[in-house]
Amino acid sequence: MKKLNIGLLGLGTVGTGTAKILIENKEIIKKKTGANLHLKKAADIDLNKKRGVVFEKGTLTNDVFEVINDDKIDIIVEMIGGKTIAKEFIIKALKNKKHVVTANKALLAEAGEELFELAYKNGVDIAYEASVGGAIPIIKSIRESLAGNNITAVNGILNGTCNYILSQIANKGMEFKDALAQAQANGYAEADPTFDIEGFDTAHKTAIIASLAYGTKINFDDLYIEGITGITKTDIKYAKEFGYLIKLLAITKDLGNSIEARIHPTMIPINNMLAKIDGSLNAISVFGDAVGELMLCGYGAGMMPTASAVVGDIIDIARNILFNAKTRIPIAGFMPAQIKSKPVTPIEDILTNYYFRFFLLDKPNVLSLVAGILGAYGISIKSVHQKERNPQEGVPVIIITHLAKEAEVKKALKEISALDIVLQKPVFIRIEDDEK
């Protein structure tokens, strides 16, 4: 039986899970590949930590370069994370002509192009299924299963922390801060949750997906990123009354000459497949000219689900090595020469539906003032609901719009905010609906 040697860098959560699968599921992997995928070396700074995995003698080391420079190792699995030393180690591994498996979304989102080029130059693969959606086979589905499609859009719930918090607010009527505290207590959110709740984690994944789906280079800084900290239980409650749920959505669309790629709290119809994804799950919908809509749903994080995707990648590369078919699938989905730069549409230029919540003095004529300003900016109203009557005091007024341009929306809201009858800063939330 052929033997392929694997070197692991980093024994954090996912690194340990990967080791666990390689060691404990060795026999089933042999049955499916006809090869012995052997974890030869694993490097970590802390070798004394109990990890619940029985490593073969001689596997563990403190020295990363003992792994990267081992001539017998075919595949390096980078599980360190971050954009500094992880990048250095991947570059060294690629230069040593070793295939690389990584889940490092931040690094790929910001330096993917450079690393992929180096991989091609050295005739090796970089696999990164676990970087987006954890266990969900979104990279493989786009690069392989849907390769016959022109992909037109990919939307996703890509951060379990945010989805858990928003689900708690929606299902239990909690306030944002209480839902966040509960997410932290249950291990769904970090002590410093900024990276998740401000949308940066989702943004890294969005950049990877958009590049892959549309064959484009994406400049990460061009993405529009808005987190969920401004979402209140009031808006979630009103959204429900209008048949919507609020999700932190990654929205990407191929508009032909440009790409939409934005991350923000989004109202979606409750009968939309993504609206049904509750709690810490992730889900991704891909739209293609042949496939229609395909939705994949699973655990976007966690030791074993993420490691499942890492091991899937290792097996893919192993099968390539066994058949001498390195770089059989283009790393970024398209042949390198075919990858184009397309601009990302600035947020001001997008056309979408909007939800506005105003808090207005309850006097005759206030609605016509607001509607008049919206109309002047070409914003057409789909429905208006004044929630309760409260003469001479403030009442919430909800407006849902037809398709409108964001720049005009912002101008209109600025003008409306300046009116005397407007008692609070207006709230606006983008809606992703089927209106074309």
Add this chain to the structure above:
Amino acid sequence: MKKLNIGLLGLGTVGTGTAKILIENKEIIKKKTGANLHLKKAADIDLNKKRGVVFEKGTLTNDVFEVINDDKIDIIVEMIGGKTIAKEFIIKALKNKKHVVTANKALLAEAGEELFELAYKNGVDIAYEASVGGAIPIIKSIRESLAGNNITAVNGILNGTCNYILSQIANKGMEFKDALAQAQANGYAEADPTFDIEGFDTAHKTAIIASLAYGTKINFDDLYIEGITGITKTDIKYAKEFGYLIKLLAITKDLGNSIEARIHPTMIPINNMLAKIDGSLNAISVFGDAVGELMLCGYGAGMMPTASAVVGDIIDIARNILFNAKTRIPIAGFMPAQIKSKPVTPIEDILTNYYFRFFLLDKPNVLSLVAGILGAYGISIKSVHQKERNPQEGVPVIIITHLAKEAEVKKALKEISALDIVLQKPVFIRIEDDEK
């Protein structure tokens, strides 16, 4: 640019869709594969039919063997269906050392082993993603993405006709026959719907999935198959009251020494991912020791979604040919020598939860009579609901059980049916819940 030639057998719905993608999406496929995947020949008995596809001159032929015996053709796409001539043509193609793509679930379920063996003997691939779940990449996910997992269960909604009918009954309170008539009117059901509504279509797909997930040979005749024609709106209504929906479910489990593989109407909790799949969609949940649960959802039928999967297979094989990596993935997911025969658990031996609906004379003590018989057969009651009181006449009584053995359930129901107080034949529906 390298050119690979494709031959298509059969220009029915999916065959035509496949031609359409190969012709109309040729450029995007070039960008993703670096090769020209050229539809060289397409055979059909009716060449005069308008199909809305512009074929290159000389592509169409009446003669199947002009395609199968064309030396320049690398990949044969069998889109004829059925178990007779389609099988003959596939065998001939394999013997001519051509790779085969097919969506022929009936043929694969009943003769897959023989065809796979012939493919190995001739060093070529058989790809069959479109045979299960239409556009959904379930075969690829099991064979590749989840290859590091011991897969423990795969459950699916694999027939859009049945799901559409059951959704209509559940959502609109229709009777079965009216829902069926509407499915027929809307093109979701055939004029003769037997094959779909009696579960045979689902069963073919179940056999394929179970073989693949567990590395076993499945004797198709050992599957338990029960359709949805016995499902009434009454039971769907009661199911809802207990927090369940009724779906025609393909249930497969690896029990170690045996396999469960059964198709029947099943109550599942409304918060189960599969319960949220409405209308004609298909969805499949895979459970593995690392991945947890992964759900894939999409169009299980239809011209373009199914053709999307067929073209995904063509591209996979093309990439293998370009890298000289034929049979890179074992056709049935496991290396041929590792595939074992495991018996399918007879339906009488399964252990599951049950829903019973009795129609009993409303007299004191009738419940204790029924409960006594259930108890005598070791069937433990989880909850009982008598729907309304109607002294001296019949009332419906619903019982939900803890895990019970089917053989005992049938014996108990037979004994209960013989009681004077039982006014109608009892209804029983299996429940798939988390109780272990």
